[in-house]
Amino acid sequence: GAVVSQHPSWVICKSGTSVKIECRSLDFQATTMFWYRQFPKQSLMLMATSNEGSKATYEQGVEKDKFLINHASLTLSTLTVTSAHPEDSSFYICSASSSDRGNSPLHFGNGTRLTVT
Amino acid sequence: GQNIDQPTEMTATEGAIVQINCTYQTSGFNGLFWYQQHAGEAPTFLSYNVLDGLEEKGRFSSFLSRSKGYSYLLLKELQMKDSASYLCAVKDSNYQLIWGAGTKLIIKP
Secondary structure (H helix, E strand, C coil): CCCEEEECCEEEECCCCCEEEEEEECCCCCCEEEEEEECCCCCCEEEEEEECCCCCEECCCCCCCCEEEEEEECCEEEEEECCCCHHHCEEEEEEEECCCCCCCCEEECCCEEEEEC | CCEEECCCEEEEECCCCEEEEEEEECCCCCCEEEEEECCCCCCEEEEEECCCEEEEECCEEEEEECCCCEEEEEECCCCHHHCEEEEEEEECCCCCEEECCCEEEEEEC
16 A cells, blocks of 8 residues: 555656656555656655645745646645756655644655656 | 764675664664665665664674664674675654765675
């Protein structure tokens, strides 16, 4: 149980275009989902917390107008990278917890490798 | 500030045992997680500790000492497929996950 599906797994786009990444919880409802970014050989960096039915909470230094997050339902959150630039090339990973209990682990999607040319 | 420290890289031999340490200083504590991440893939959950002591799960065990702000992940009977990064993460008083930078484990035949 507790499967998180992320799509697409990889995408190549031209500079200036926008890319949408979908994150779905397949067998549980997630009121909160998390979006991470990971550069090569570095640790996970939390970008934002996506809350169903309300605005996302962004971490310091993350531009909310560039990384648009929409949590339209209890099973779907999307991250749109707008006007992408080569420096946005990274591994983007979403995650969710199946419970609000403290011992409930985060379950991760398989990640999306974005390459901006 | 909040901080989690773990070694950057470790090397071990197939069939041996390796211990990966993690120390933390966080505002509050609501549990410690270990995740495994293979190159180019997303992390997968390995273990959770909230009380002091050892939690064993097959070849993997995780230990916690809250008074020392210390945990370790013990991997026994190492296999080549265990080559991966191992991430330590702590939930603080606000239930926010604080991540360590990860330990890259290299297994040699």
